[in-house]
Amino acid sequence: MADKQEVLQKVQEILTDALGVDEEEVAEDASLVADLGAESIDFLDIVFRLEKTFNIKIPRGDLFPEDLLSDEQYVQEGKITPEGLKVLKEKVPYADLNEFEKNPDVSGVANLFTVGMIVSYVTDRLAS
Amino acid sequence: MRWFLIDKFIEIQKGKYAKAIRNITLGEDHLHDHFPTFPVMPNSLIIESLAQTAGILAGYSEDFEQNVILSKITKAVFHRMARPGDQLLLEARIVDLRDEGAWLDASATVDGEMLAEASLMFVHWRGELPSGRPLSNFVFNEEFVSFFWANLAPPSIKEKKNSPSAR
Structure with a gap:
């Protein structure tokens, strides 16, 4: 079973790359849109990176x-x-x-x- | 007419990699304004050169059947200026090609020296017209595809296309 802290760290790396933000900005309670400036196209990119990093398939509309x-x-x-x-x-x-x-x-x-x-x-x- | 920012492909490997060149010349009018007395190819156009290399690779990998639209420049780093007389060697690598779109890394070098690096994301646009008819391929239309095979495609893939075993 995956450690939540480990997942958080990887998610932070993903969002840092996908959204071009600093890692310290990617706090657990940060909103993707309001705090990190994500736009609609970024959601597709984030889903792609999550799938690749964690080796899972995220059906369309499942996460967002x-x-x-x-x-x-x-x-x-x-x-x-x-x-x-x-x-x-x-x-x-x-x-x-x-x-x-x-x-x-x-x-x-x-x-x-x-x-x-x-x-x-x-x-x-x-x-x- | 399209504004091509690559001159020709040297190599294309379906689903993987492409290498193209682009010569910068003083004959390009816009360089005389950017900047007066000091011509430099704008970085935005270098991105366009990389995007054309990457986008055509993505399109060719799917036999030009998808509308491939540049939707995100995830990363762009510029290391030096591109000036008249420079020959840009443009390389693109597919990170992933899926149903929704394509993710690629691209770079431009001049004489082996790194000029620019970018990570690009393209989406496959599938829509329909208000009449309900499916949208035709407006990115790689017939005119583009015949121009590609006549002028841009590297000899290696032209030979494959023309060999009887490929048919």
Whole structure:
């Protein structure tokens, strides 16, 4: 079973390379978008690097459920609907949704994606 | 018309590696503005040269069937200036080629001296037109592919293409 600290270190290296940031900026609670400046194309790059480094296959939408955001059933008037929140919770159990639920604005979804969320995801995948 | 920033390929190994050259000359108008009295090929255009080498390698590796779009310059380091009279030796290596896109490392050297290094990411663009018709290959269209085989392709792969056993 993979050590969480070991995974964190590798994830930090990946994000340092993929986003061109300093390693000390890649704290566990750092948001990929708000703190590390990730853009949509970076998510594809990050998934690729995670797959290669940890030798796992990450199905599309498994780690970053971007498809959900373009589904009218789950997004109405710029907010995630209650159904959408339910799906989001299922899809990203690694993200902390408590604060987000108070104002489920679509623009805030990207902030849910943190370094720690990736570490939890990868640790779980390696354990299963 | 395309703005080619490579002159020809010397070698292409499908799915792996490509080597191309690009000669810089004072006949290029833009060099006289960058900079007046001191012509230097802009680093952004060196990236374009590397991206063309890498992108065409990625495209050729999949028989030019994908729309290969440069989407991210993950790393770019420049070690010296590129000036008229220099011949850039452009090399690209495929790190990974997958369904979603291609990841490559590329470098430019002049007389064996490192000039620039870059890591590039390309995505495969598959879309459809509002009419629902699939998007045709606008990156490697027919005009490009015939130009490639007539002018850019290295002799080694031309021979393979023309040999009866390859058909």
